Amino acid sequence: MKILYIFAHPEPKSFNSAMKEAALETLNEQGHEVKLSDLFSTGFKPVLDRHDFLQPKRTDVFNPFMEQMNASKNGTFSTDIMNEMEKVTWADMLIFQFPIYFTGFPSMMKGWIDRVFAAGFAFNPATGNMYETGLLKGKKAMLVMTAGADEALYSKEGAHGDINELLRYITHCTFEYTGLEVLHSHIVFGAGKMSEERARSEISSYMDRLRSLAQHE
Amino acid sequence: MKILYIFAHPEPKSFNSAMKEAALETLNEQGHEVKLSDLFSTGFKPVLDRHDFLQPKRTDVFNPFMEQMNASKNGTFSTDIMNEMEKVTWADMLIFQFPIYFTGFPSMMKGWIDRVFAAGFAFNPATGNMYETGLLKGKKAMLVMTAGADEALYSKEGAHGDINELLRYITHCTFEYTGLEVLHSHIVFGAGKMSEERARSEISSYMDRLRSLAQHE
Numbered sequence: 001m002k003i004l005y006i007f008a009h010p011e012p013k014s015f016n017s018a019m020k021e022a023a024l025e026t027l028n029e030q031g032h033e034v035k036l037s038d039l040f041s042t043g044f045k046p047v048l049d050r051h052d053f054l055q056p057k058r059t060d061v062f063n064p065f066m067e068q069m070n071a072s073k074n075g076t077f078s079t080d081i082m083n084e085m086e087k088v089t090w091a092d093m094l095i096f097q098f099p100i101y102f103t104g105f106p107s108m109m110k111g112w113i114d115r116v117f118a119a120g121f122a123f124n125p126a127t128g129n130m131y132e133t134g135l136l137k138g139k140k141a142m143l144v145m146t147a148g149a150d151e152a153l154y155s156k157e158g159a160h161g162d163i164n165e166l167l168r169y170i171t172h173c174t175f176e177y178t179g180l181e182v183l184h185s186h187i188v189f190g191a192g193k194m195s196e197e198r199a200r201s202e203i204s205s206y207m208d209r210l211r212s213l214a215q216h217e
Numbered sequence: 218m219k220i221l222y223i224f225a226h227p228e229p230k231s232f233n234s235a236m237k238e239a240a241l242e243t244l245n246e247q248g249h250e251v252k253l254s255d256l257f258s259t260g261f262k263p264v265l266d267r268h269d270f271l272q273p274k275r276t277d278v279f280n281p282f283m284e285q286m287n288a289s290k291n292g293t294f295s296t297d298i299m300n301e302m303e304k305v306t307w308a309d310m311l312i313f314q315f316p317i318y319f320t321g322f323p324s325m326m327k328g329w330i331d332r333v334f335a336a337g338f339a340f341n342p343a344t345g346n347m348y349e350t351g352l353l354k355g356k357k358a359m360l361v362m363t364a365g366a367d368e369a370l371y372s373k374e375g376a377h378g379d380i381n382e383l384l385r386y387i388t389h390c391t392f393e394y395t396g397l398e399v400l401h402s403h404i405v406f407g408a409g410k411m412s413e414e415r416a417r418s419e420i421s422s423y424m425d426r427l428r429s430l431a432q433h434e
Contacts, residue, residue: 010266011279046264047325048318049227049257062228064316065365065409099281101265102394103386104321107328108264114318125365125409131376148282148342159348160390169320169383177319177377192282192342 001214002033004091008098008109010040015191015199016099016146019206023097023144026207030214035087039108045080046111052078065119072120084116088136093213094180097144099191103166113174122178134179141180143170144206146191154189163187183213218431219250221308225315225326227257232408232416233316233363236423240314240361243424247431252304256325262297263328269295282336289337301333305353310430311397314361316408320383330391339395351396358392359400360384361423363408371406380404400430 005024009016020038027034037044045051050062054077057070071077077085088094098109105113117123123130147154147163154163164171164185171182186209188202222241226233237255244251254261262268267279271294274287288294294302305311315326322330334340340347364371364380371380381388381402388399403426405419 010281013278014280040266046328048323061230063231064227101327101331102334103390105327106265107324107331110318110322110327111263111324114324117319160394161385166386166390168378169386173320173377173383 001092002035002090003027003093003095004035004037004087005095005097006037006039006109006112008039008106008112012041015188015194015202016097018199019144019146019188019203020097022203022207023095023210026210027213030211032214035090037084037087037112039112044108044112045078045115046108048111048114052081052115054078068118069120069124069126072118072124077118081115081118084112085118085121088116088122088139091139093140093142095142095144098146100145100147100149100187103160103163104170117174117178129179130177131179134177137179139180140183141175142183143167143185143187145185146188148192149189151189218309219252219307220244220310220312221252221254221304222312222314223254223256223326223329225256225323225329229258232405232411233314235416236361236363236405236420237314239420239424240312240427243427244430247428249431252307254301254304254329256329261325261329262295262332263325265328265331269298269332271295285335286337286341286343289335289341294335298332298335301329302335302338305333305339305356308356310357310359312359312361315363317362317364317366317404320377320380321387334391334395346396347394348396351394354396356397357400358397360387360402360404362402363405365409366406368406 007020011017024034024036048064050056053067053071055074056067096109098106119125122136123134129135152158153160156162160166167185175182186206224237228234241251241253265281267273270284270288272291273284313326315323336342339353340351346352369375370377373379377383384402392399403423
C-alpha cells in the first residue's frame with residue numbers, strides 16, 4: 001500500500017518519536033511505500049488563515065470556507081498545502097500519530113486537518129460529497145495515539161468515558177465524513193510513566209499491528 | 218461577573234466578529250467586567266512547544282507534561298501564557314467563541330487550550346486534582362459556536378449525530394475535567410449562508426442569552 005504517515009510530536013527523543021521510527025521501518029519492511037509528514041520537524045504552519053490562498057476570491061473579506069472551495073477548484077492553495085494534498089491523493093492509507101491532548105489532536109495536528117482536509121478537496125457540502133460520497137472515498141485512515149491517562153479513565157465506567165465513543169468526532173465526523181474507511185485506533189495508555197521494558201513491549205505490539213495491516217485491513 | 222471572552226476567528230468583518238462585538242457590548246451593559254483574548258488579532262502562538270518554558274527542567278529532552286508541571290510550580294511559562302493564566306484566574310466565567318471546524322476547535326483555539334490549560338494549572342493528575350477537585354473549580358464555561366452545517370446534520374438522527382454528545386470531549390473531558398461548571402452551548406447552525414435578516418435575528422438571540430447569564434446561570 002501507499003501510506004502517508006502524519007506525525008505530530010515536538011521531541012525527537014520522545015516515546016512518540018520512537019514509535020514513529022519503528023513504524024516507518026516496519027512499514028518499509030512490509031513492502032509498503034511510505035511518505036512522512038513530520039509536522040514539528042518541518043515547521044508546518046498550524047493555522048488556517050488568509051495566507052493559505054495564493055489567489056483569493058475576495059481580498060476585502062476573508063471567508064475560509066469560500067476560499068477553500070475556490071482554491072480547491074483552481075489549485076491555488078499555498079505550496080505547503082498543495083504538497084500535503086498531493087500526498088493524500090497519492091496515498092491508499094493515512095496514519096495519524098500524536099499524543100492525545102484533551103481527548104483530541106494537539107493544535108499542530110488539528111491545523112493539518114483544518115488546512116489540508118479543505119472544503120472542495122476532502123468533502124463538498126455544495127455537491128453533497130460527504131460520507132458515502134466523501135472525496136477521499138477508497139482510502140483508509142487510522143489513529144495512533146499515546147495518552148498520559150490510564151485506560152481506566154477512558155473506559156466506559158471511567159471518569160472521562162469510552163475513548164472510542166469520545167473520538168467519534170474524529171473517526172466519524174471527520175474521517176468517515178470525508179469518505180475515509182476508519183481502522184480501529186491504536187492507543188497506548190499511561191504513556192507518561194512507562195518503564196523501558198513496557199516501552200519496548202508497546203512498540204513491539206504496535207509493530208505487530210502494523211504488520212497485520214495488509215492482511216486484515 | 219468577571220468574564221474572560223476567548224475568541225478565534227481570523228476575519229474582523231465576519232459574522233463571528235459581529236457576534237463577538239455584540240457580546241462584549243451586551244456583557245458590559247449588564248455590568249459584567251469583561252476581558253477579551255482575541256487570538257487571531259493578537260497573533261497568539263498556537264502551538265505548545267519548548268519555547269513555552271522560560272526555565273526548562275530539562276534541556277536535553279522536551280517532555281511537555283513534565284515542563285508544564287514544573288512551570289506551574291515555578292511560574293515560569295512564557296509571558297503570553299502567564300498573561301492568559303492570570304486572566305483565567307481572575308475570571309468567574311470563560312466564554313469560548315469560534316467557528317466549528319471538524320466538530321471542534323479551530324487549531325488556534327485548540328492551541329490556547331493546550332498551552333493555557335496546562336498540567337499543574339488547570340488540573341493535576343499527580344495530586345488527583347481533576348473533575349470535582351479540578352483546579353478551575355468555582356468557575357463557569359460556555360461554548361459559543363457557529364457551524365456551516367445545518368442543525369439536521371448534527372441532530373441525533375443526522376449523519377454526524379447529536380452535537381452535544383459529540384462535544385463531550387470538550388464539555389466533559391476538558392472543561393469539567395478542570396473543574397469548570399459547563400453552561401449549555403450556544404450554537405448557530407447554517408452560518409455559511411445566512412440572510413442579513415437571519416444574521417440580525419441570531420445576534421439578537423445571542424444577546425438575549427447573554428442577558429440571562431447573571432439571572433439563571
